[in-house]
Amino acid sequence: MARDHGPSIKDDETYQALRDEGASKEKAARIANAQADDSRAPSARGGSRPPYEEWTKDELYDRAREIGIEGRSDMNKDELIDALRHH
Template identity: 65%
Template sequence: MPRRDPGPSIKDDDTYEALRRDGASKEKAARIANAKAAGGKPSKKGGKAAPYDSWSRDDLYKRAREIGIDGRSKMSKGELVHALRTH
């Protein structure tokens, strides 16, 4: 199968394609591939929020609702944390 060009916004095509083959969404694969291409350094924008483990279940639920995670009303705090981290 010929390799597709994911476009100019993807900085590391090989990493992107490997992640897509492993089942990652296009958005997640692009984010990881571009971070790797940038040397794996975190952006200057992030890092201001407290870790999900320190959030209350209600706050985690509100964030899951904002993102649109299905099944959130039946999830425990640990399940919400996992769902938010893997979204």
């Protein structure tokens, strides 16, 4: 049984499984909380933007800056895509 991670985590088992797989605390909490709330339907929300491969390098760079990805100025387009997907 997963331990209680406090009131901010809605699905402790999902959170712990994601952490065990190497997800950051922030990412694991986001996913666990979205899956715990049936009204949010995280899988149905996707698809509102084109895939990163269709973005320009400048658009990817701007998004990386918004998120705060370090080293973005030295990254090529493929590296920016990878960094954004694994943030």
